Amino acid sequence: GEDVEQSLFLSVREGDSSVINCTYTDSSSTYLYWYKQEPGAGLQLLTYIFSNMDMKQDQRLTVLLNKKDKHLSLRIADTQTGDSAIYFCAEVPGSSNTGKLIFGQGTTLQVKP
Amino acid sequence: DTGVSQNPRHKITKRGQNVTFRCDPISEHNRLYWYRQTLGQGPEFLTYFQNEAQLEKSRLLSDRFSAERPKGSFSTLEIQRTEQGDSAMYLCASSLATLPSGPRDTQYFGPGTRLTVL
Numbered sequence: 001g002e003d004v005e006q007s008l009f010l011s012v013r014e015g016d017s018s019v020i021n022c023t024y025t026d027s028s029s030t031y032l033y034w035y036k037q038e039p040g041a042g043l044q045l046l047t048y049i050f051s052n053m054d055m056k057q058d059q060r061l062t063v064l065l066n067k068k069d070k071h072l073s074l075r076i077a078d079t080q081t082g083d084s085a086i087y088f089c090a091e092v093p094g095s096s097n098t099g100k101l102i103f104g105q106g107t108t109l110q111v112k113p
Numbered sequence: 114d115t116g117v118s119q120n121p122r123h124k125i126t127k128r129g130q131n132v133t134f135r136c137d138p139i140s141e142h143n144r145l146y147w148y149r150q151t152l153g154q155g156p157e158f159l160t161y162f163q164n165e166a167q168l169e170k171s172r173l174l175s176d177r178f179s180a181e182r183p184k185g186s187f188s189t190l191e192i193q194r195t196e197q198g199d200s201a202m203y204l205c206a207s208s209l210a211t212l213p214s215g216p217r218d219t220q221y222f223g224p225g226t227r228l229t230v231l
Contacts, residue, residue, distance in 0.1 A: 004155075035222075042117075042204060043156070043222040088155050098169045099144060099208060099218055103155030 004091055006104035013112050018076040020087050020107045027070065028094025033101065034063065034074045035088045043088065046074070076109075084111045115139060117223035119205050125229045126195055133191045134226045138207030145188050146220060147180060149173065150202040159203075162188060163210070195230045202227050 003025045012018045024032070030051045035043040049056045049063045049072070056063045062075040072089055086108050090101040118137045126132050138145050143164050148156035159178070161169040164185035174180075177195075182188040192199055206220040 033219075040227075042119075042224040043206075045219060045221065048219065090155075098161045098163075099210070099220070100146060100158040100161055100169065101148075101156070101206075101220060102158070105153070105155050 004089060004102055004104040006087075006089060006107045008105065009108050009110070011110040011112065012079050014079060014081055016079055018079045018083070018109055018111075020074045020076075020089075020109065022072040022074075022089035022104055024070050024072065024089075024091050024102075026091060026093050026095075026102075027067075029091040030094055031092045032063075032065065032072050033090045033092075034061075035090060035103075037086045037088065037106070039085075046087075079109075079111050081111045081113055084109055117205055117207050117221055119203075119223040119226050121226060122224060123227050123229075125231065127231050128197060129194055131191065131193045132195055132228060133189055134203055134205075134228075136188045136190070136205030136207075136223060138187070138205070139209075139221060142207035142209045142221075143185065144208045144210050144218065144220075145182055146206045146208075147188070147190055148204040148206065150204055150225070151200075156204055159190075192228075195228075197230045200228055200230045 006022045033048040034046040060077045064073045086106040088106045090103045120135045145162040147159040150156040162182040177193045180190045202225045204225045206222045208218040208220045210218050
């Protein structure tokens with residue numbers, strides 16, 4: 001089946017690192033994404049990772065993929081108040097020919113000054 | 114701005130009325146998706162177009178919903194006889210498939226249309 005799960009809420013202090021976790025069930029997923037959503041807005045693509053990679057770094061963002069455990073994480077270094085938002089992980093099921101995304105329910109990140 | 118645009122941004126309607134939303138994808142993107150997002154949830158896939166062909170529909174897309182993409186450019190999503198349960202954010206995304214087949218493309222989302230059914 002296709003299911004993606006995330007913890008619902010994370011609170012950190014400004015300047016700390018944030019780690020948002022995600023688990024998925026489709027072992028044939030080949031592409032996994034992280035999107036950010038600010039209140040009342042659409043989704044902004046942050047980064048993505050291919051299943052043949054273990055890690056991807058992009059400025060303050062680090063994505064770690066443990067394919068054996070079907071676990072994905074997003075680390076935000078030096079978290080800022082502007083990072084406060086909802087973060088969604090999403091997968092493209094291996095069975096899909098259309099590229100449709102299966103999303104988790106989102107993790108609300110609260111950054112305290 | 115060359116991103117995905119959606120109109121209207123907000124729509125308030127009474128139960129039983131018909132509504133239509135429009136999505137303008139990024140120019141030359143051949144794939145277009147509609148998703149629905151309810152409060153506190155992640156987006157859920159509704160339907161997919163490759164150029165003008167509607168190639169996949171979710172079981173969430175009841176017979177009151179219809180989507181079109183004439184000429185493979187903009188798309189419309191119509192909901193007939195709206196119900197309170199249709200209240201949600203409707204998101205459109207587009208992508209450029211770089212391979213003949215397979216999902217190896219990245220979707221870019223519009224700002225969404227928020228529907229409220231009274």
